[in-house]
Amino acid sequence: MTTVHxxxxxxxxxxxxxxxxxxxxxxxxxxxxxxxxxFWNSRGLEAEGVPSxxxxxxxxxxxxxxxxxxxxxxxxxVPATCFPPAVTxxxxxxxxxxxxxxxxxxxxxxxxxxxxxxxxxxNIKRHPAGGRSFEYFSEDPLLSGxxxxxxxxxxxxxxxxxxxxxxxxxNQEAFRMRLDTVVDERTLREIYLTGFEIAVTEAEPWxxxxxxxxxNGDHAGESRALLTxxxxxxxxxxxxxxxxxxxxxDRVKSLDAGLDLxxxxxxxxxxxxxxxxxxxxxxxxxxxxxxxxxxIELALRVAAERAARDGGLGPDHDAHHALARxxxxxxxxxxxxxxxxxxxxxxxxxxxxxxxxTPRYQGAGSSLVNPTRLDTALAAVEERLGQxxxxxxxxxxxxxxxxxxxxxxxxARxxxxGADVAxxxxxxxxxxxxEGFDRTDLRLxxxxxxxxxxxxxxxxxxxxVLSNGAAVEIDWADRVAAILETHLGGQAGxxxxxxxxxxxxxxxxxxxxxxxxxxxxxxxxxxxxxxxxQVEYRESLYVGYRFHDTWGIDPRFCFGHGLxxxxxxxxxxxxxxxxxxxxxxxxxxxTGARRGTEVVQLYVHAESSAVHRPExxxxxxxxxxxxxxxxxxxxxPLSHRSxxxxxxxxxxxxxxxxxxxxxxxxxxxxxRVATTIDVSAGETVTPTRRxxxxxxxxxxxxxxxxxxxxxxxxxxxxxxDSTVNDLTEVAFGKGLRKRLLAMFAxxxxxxxxxxxxxxxxxxxxxxxxxxALVLSSEGKLGFGVLRTALGLLNLLPRRR
Ligand code: BGC
Numbered sequence: 001m002t003t004v005h006x007x008x009x010x011x012x013x014x015x016x017x018x019x020x021x022x023x024x025x026x027x028x029x030x031x032x033x034x035x036x037x038x039f040w041n042s043r044g045l046e047a048e049g050v051p052s053x054x055x056x057x058x059x060x061x062x063x064x065x066x067x068x069x070x071x072x073x074x075x076x077x078v079p080a081t082c083f084p085p086a087v088t089x090x091x092x093x094x095x096x097x098x099x100x101x102x103x104x105x106x107x108x109x110x111x112x113x114x115x116x117x118x119x120x121x122x123n124i125k126r127h128p129a130g131g132r133s134f135e136y137f138s139e140d141p142l143l144s145g146x147x148x149x150x151x152x153x154x155x156x157x158x159x160x161x162x163x164x165x166x167x168x169x170x171n172q173e174a175f176r177m178r179l180d181t182v183v184d185e186r187t188l189r190e191i192y193l194t195g196f197e198i199a200v201t202e203a204e205p206w207x208x209x210x211x212x213x214x215x216n217g218d219h220a221g222e223s224r225a226l227l228t229x230x231x232x233x234x235x236x237x238x239x240x241x242x243x244x245x246x247x248x249x250d251r252v253k254s255l256d257a258g259l260d261l262x263x264x265x266x267x268x269x270x271x272x273x274x275x276x277x278x279x280x281x282x283x284x285x286x287x288x289x290x291x292x293x294x295x296i297e298l299a300l301r302v303a304a305e306r307a308a309r310d311g312g313l314g315p316d317h318d319a320h321h322a323l324a325r326x327x328x329x330x331x332x333x334x335x336x337x338x339x340x341x342x343x344x345x346x347x348x349x350x351x352x353x354x355x356x357x358t359p360r361y362q363g364a365g366s367s368l369v370n371p372t373r374l375d376t377a378l379a380a381v382e383e384r385l386g387q388x389x390x391x392x393x394x395x396x397x398x399x400x401x402x403x404x405x406x407x408x409x410x411x412a413r414x415x416x417x418g419a420d421v422a423x424x425x426x427x428x429x430x431x432x433x434x435e436g437f438d439r440t441d442l443r444l445x446x447x448x449x450x451x452x453x454x455x456x457x458x459x460x461x462x463x464x465v466l467s468n469g470a471a472v473e474i475d476w477a478d479r480v481a482a483i484l485e486t487h488l489g490g491q492a493g494x495x496x497x498x499x500x501x502x503x504x505x506x507x508x509x510x511x512x513x514x515x516x517x518x519x520x521x522x523x524x525x526x527x528x529x530x531x532x533x534q535v536e537y538r539e540s541l542y543v544g545y546r547f548h549d550t551w552g553i554d555p556r557f558c559f560g561h562g563l564x565x566x567x568x569x570x571x572x573x574x575x576x577x578x579x580x581x582x583x584x585x586x587x588x589x590x591t592g593a594r595r596g597t598e599v600v601q602l603y604v605h606a607e608s609s610a611v612h613r614p615e616x617x618x619x620x621x622x623x624x625x626x627x628x629x630x631x632x633x634x635x636x637p638l639s640h641r642s643x644x645x646x647x648x649x650x651x652x653x654x655x656x657x658x659x660x661x662x663x664x665x666x667x668x669x670x671x672r673v674a675t676t677i678d679v680s681a682g683e684t685v686t687p688t689r690r691x692x693x694x695x696x697x698x699x700x701x702x703x704x705x706x707x708x709x710x711x712x713x714x715x716x717x718x719x720x721d722s723t724v725n726d727l728t729e730v731a732f733g734k735g736l737r738k739r740l741l742a743m744f745a746x747x748x749x750x751x752x753x754x755x756x757x758x759x760x761x762x763x764x765x766x767x768x769x770x771x772a773l774v775l776s777s778e779g780k781l782g783f784g785v786l787r788t789a790l791g792l793l794n795l796l797p798r799r800r
Contacts, residue, residue, distance in 0.1 A: 006441070014300045015293070015297055018293045018294070018612070019289075019293050019383050021048045021049075021050065022292045024063075024585055025048075027278070027288070029045065029624050030288050030292040030474060033296065034255070034261060034262060034291045034295055035262040035265060035266045035268075036261070036262065036264045037052055038264060038265050039263075042054075042055065042261060042356065048296075049749065051303050053115030053116065053298065053302045053511065054116075055118060055161075055163070056117070056208050057119065057367055058119035058366070058367060059085075059117070059119020059135060059367060059705055060085045060086065060105070060119070061083055061105070061108075061367075061371070061490075062078070062108045062114065062369070063077040063367065064077050064078045064080070065078075065367060066078075067374070072310045074178065077369070078370065080108050080369055081108060081323075081324055081369075081371070081491065082370075082372075083104070083105065083323070083370055084132045084324065084328045084361075084368065084487065085325060085363060085490055086136050086137045086147070086488065087133060087134045087487045087513075088327065088489065089327060089331060089510065089552055090136070090137030090144065090147050091333055091487055091510060092327060092330040092509055092623075093623050094330055094507060094623045095149070098150040098151050098154070098327075099153050099154040099157075100154060101323060101324075102150060102153060103157050104315070104320045104695050105117060106155040106156065106162075108315045109155065109160045110160045110309065112711050113352035115161060115298070115299070115302035116163055116206065117163065120148045120151045120165075121136050121149070121165050121166060121198075122137055122144045122148040123168075123171055124136070124139060124171060124191055124195065124543060124688075125138065125171075125513050125543075126139075126172070126524050126537070127171070127172065127524045127528045128516070128519070129442060129519060129528065130172050130438055130470070130529075131433055131434055131435055131438045131439065131469070132435050133433070133471075134363040134469025134487075135363060137512060137514070139513045139544030140512070140544060140559065141184070141190070141191055141194035141248045142194070142195075142619065142620075142621075143618065144195035144388050145194060145195035145196070145198025145202075146198060146202075147340070148164060148199040149199045149202040152252075158170060159305030159306065159308065160305070161205070161301075162564035163206075163208065163209050163242065164199050164205045164209070165209035165211070166220075167196055167209060167210050167211055167220060167231070168188070168193055169220070170213050170533060171535075172529050173302050173434075173435060173436055174767075175529075176211075176212045176213055177212045177213070177246070177769050178212075178214070178721045178723060179212075179213045179214065179534065179535055180214040181213050181215050182216060182535065182537070182705070182710060183215070184537070184701075184705050185646065186541070186645070186646045186647075188216075189646035190541060190645065190646050191541055200231065200236075203327040206301065208241050209242050209243070209244050210241060210259055211244060211436040214783055219249045219254070219565040220247070220567065221247050222249065222259070223257055224257040226257035227241055229408060231258070240294040240295065241260050241261070241294075243259055243261065245263055245366075248266070248270075248469070248775070251266075251273065252277040252368060254290055256283055256287050257288075257474075258291075260291040260294040261294075264776075267773055268779060269774050269783065283424040287303040290526065299364065301585075302650075315371045317373075317707060321372065325492035325499070325559060326496075327497045328490055328492055328496035328497075330509060331489075331508070332485065332496065332508065333484070333511055333561070333562040334564070335562070335563070336482055336483045336563070337483075337563050338481045339481075340482045340690070341422065341463060341484075341503070342501065342502055343503070344420075345384060345385060345388055347389050347419075347421070348389060348391075348392065349385065349389060349391050349421055350394065350418065350419035350425060351377065351378055351394075352393075352424045352425065353397065353425035353426055353465075354396060354425075355396075355425040356376065356377040356381075356594050357375070357376055357378050357393070357395070358399040359374065359376055359493055360428065360429065360468070361489050361490055361491060361493045362465070362490065363430070363435070363488060363591075364434035364436075364680045364760045365434050365435025365616075365760050366435055372491065372492050373492035375493065375494035375496075377465075377494040377497045378393055380494045380495040380497065381423075381444045381498050383498070384502055384504075392415045394414075394416075395411075396409070396447075396451045397447040397451060401445070401755075402444075402447045402448055403447045404429075404448075404683040406663070407582060412455055413454045416458040416459040416462065417458040420768050421459070422455050422458070422463070423462075423465060423501065424455050424462060424463070424464050425462045425465045425467065426444060426465070427448070427472070428467070428468040428469065428472065429445060429756075430734065430755070431755050431756045432758035434481075434760040435764075436761070436767070437760070438529040440473060442516070444472050449476065450477050452776075460481060461481050462479075462480045462481055462482075463483075463484065464483045464484070465483075466483065466485045467486055467488060468485075468488070469487065471514070473517070473518055473519070474501065474556055475556075479556055484497070485511070486500075487509075503565055506564060506595075507562065507565070507595045509562050510560050510562035510599045510601075510684075511667075513544060513559065513561075514545050514557070514558055514668075515557040515591070516555050518636035523547050523695050524543060526538070526695050527695070531712055532713035532715060533715070534710070536709065538695045539695060540691070540704055542614065542694055545558060545560075545619075546615070549614065549669075550694075558667050558668045558669040559618075559667070560599070560618075560666070560669075560670075561667040561670070562599070564598060565594060566591075566592030566594050566595070567590070568591060568596070568626075570588055570665075570672035570673045571586070571587045572586065572587045573664055573673045573674070573675050574675075575675060578678065579680065579681050580639060580644075581637075581640070582636070582637070583635055584635070584637075584664070585636075586600065586633045586664050586673060588626070588633075589626070589632055590627065592629050594628055595626065595628060596651075597623060598624055599666070600623075600666070601667065602638075603616040603662075603668060604642055604662060605661055606643075606656070606658060606659075606660055607676070608659070610656065611645055611685055611688045612689060618668070620636035621636070622634050638662075640655055640681065642682070643660060643679055647686050648686070650686060653682050654683045655681035656677065657680045657681070657682075659676050660676065660677055660678075662677060662747045691734075715729045718730065718754060720770055720783070721770075721771065723768060724770065725737065725766040727793075728799060729799050730794070730799060731798075731799065732796060733793065733799070740765075741762075770786065771786070774786050
């Protein structure tokens, strides 16, 4: 007998529901939905039950501003926990901890009724001087991808969307809105896309943000190869692609490429062009439908998650502060220690440097968070010492600009001479690194350097504490007893520092980026932030430790480095499995007298190869915490991708048969045990030659690119993508630029900004593409008028 089960109608998936709504809309309605309603909100459609949702920064704390237009940090955002930025989170090498941070971020986001938190950022730190290095995790794609995936999982577990950004090859700030990144396909795949691939495939972010820059000739937001072929078709991304703010250069092309939502509002500026392109057969109407459906789907998803969780408690700010403190300590790297650390919690401590009172704890720009509270090292060290000790504080320098005076130096020297230990807090003042511009070198402020030298002379027990968002040159490293790299500690960085100094907590971090001896050593330095329209990645794969290890240029401190307060031994490495699917096991023992954490790092080295490849590459890692005397077996899986290279000729990942060394170490340079295995996956690779030196010549670069090295686009004639600064290329342009900058400054009320924000705003206003004048004019200025004006300007004589 057959039983007939009664079936209920299948629950409509958001996609199906969204597609049905789209099918009912007019073209005007669709066009209105695929651009923002204002600076932070998408447009809703009440009659169809589509809510408007808020998308806002991000990434290490919620930056939700009141009102509809951004004031880039001038107008305070709602208080939110300022977790340590990505530079510090990446240095924890601890996805589980990063996921917990993500969950807390997600909760704060949801409680404020924000639908998407604009983060994490996971661009590769190609050069440490990149202005947004503090917002990115690492120079290594595996570590970046795993950290980003963890943050995405955490954020989205609270029913709000994460946004993986900036896709792709956005590795410097200078000229970012119209810079063409020229990079060979293999390097793009292996270095710059792999992190995104990991985050997308492992954590399924609801949204991805396209970058401002161009990649090999196309704006990232107009690249069908990036947004559709790779992101959706290859990686299976099912979410929404949003533009970076004001990144849309041509809406017709961007719709065709797969860019769904333009942010912020463009007030219908593109509607006519898009409509004509559809009618003229230059744009498939289905592209607009697809974008519209994804916008609706995201809004419905946000609403459904919100409804399912309504009534939840607000965030526990105390618990989040405690988590921020834990993360800051876990991302603190002990670079050097002659035994002075951890400090005894008694005696006289000289605490030197204005950062002890005015912490440098986050970076400037769109990620600026208004913290719920702010711990200082001074208060935390005083509290920790209590009655058993005393703190003498000397300011040492000006917190804002880093300058010192003979008086401040001698005060610091005196404080140090009379103390049991001197702790000097130095690093990069906030005006040194920011979104919007790059550093020109990796030097510390001269005042900070002078202070360190003076204090180290006065007291051999000098501990230097660094606060900076990216690597700095440390040529005084041998003169001091210990160096702690705290990166940027977030709002609880001050108390986390006291935890680490006194050994209450391990300095849990390991360098997620190499610290070069000097910037000029780096191959990337020769082609970085130096040309207004083009950047050439002539170093190809050789970024960070891949560069140092392959070309034999020693860094000051290597990738993966970081000391513990205890010691570890590695033994019994064993590899099981066949082909490229392997499992590597190693026994790690805490041989010291106290509990500690170790980051076990696995590097793969190909013994011989027909293709050029880095000396070694990180293919696995695990963080373990062990009691004194305790042992554990760490297992790390390896797969096809762990051995594969991107074979340009074959258009795919291929494993070369051969012998590989599996290296396990506590840093990229401190390999503790190694073994070799023979791998055969039955594939062939197309041989390629490595450039003769670290910086490819024209001919070598052309061979890598598979085409001639493109000629950089000239600054004139002016066009829609030209920047406000480019106006100076034509006669009378200087005056025009000045007036535009004054107009922006007035609109943004720059005069009230803190110095870091002011520096950032000045940089981004000059870099603003002229098309932004139309997009932000709220319909007052059309593209036709701007094109005519540019045509007239182009008739004027050139400046040179
Ligand atoms: C930044 C993004 C940010 C957006 C919104 C842009 O300038 O590049 O990272 O999310 O602004 O503030």
